[in-house]
Amino acid sequence: MTKTLERRMCSKCKVLKPLTDFNKGRCVDGFHSYCRSCINMSCKKSYHKRKGEGREKFLEYRRLHSNKYRKNHIVRARELAKHITREEG
Numbered sequence: 586m587t588k589t590l591e592r593r594m595c596s597k598c599k600v601l602k603p604l605t606d607f608n609k610g611r612c613v614d615g616f617h618s619y620c621r622s623c624i625n626m627s628c629k630k631s632y633h634k635r636k637g638e639g640r641e642k643f644l645e646y647r648r649l650h651s652n653k654y655r656k657n658h659i660v661r662a663r664e665l666a667k668h669i670t671r672e673e674g
């Protein structure tokens with residue numbers, strides 16, 4: 586009698602894989618809902634994410650305060666223009 590291999594669908598890549606492809610975790614049935622390759626990928630992704638977090642934060646800050654940034658930029662540009670025209674005239 587052949588033992589039926591238990592399978593489980595990875596909730597990330599939606600592929601039916603044998604339980605041996607899943608790491609044991611703290612989930613209800615004792616296995617992660619993501620297969621090993623997906624977990625590896627997400628680990629790599631989060632690593633890269635962490636690496637570029639400083640830049641991400643900066644970009645997010647700039648996005649949030651983009652109006653302020655733009656305003657300051659315009660004011661500065663105007664001031665500069667004033668100076669330039671004064672020097673010229």
Ligand SMILES: [Zn+2]
Binds near residue numbers: 597600620621
């Ligand atoms: Zn997967």
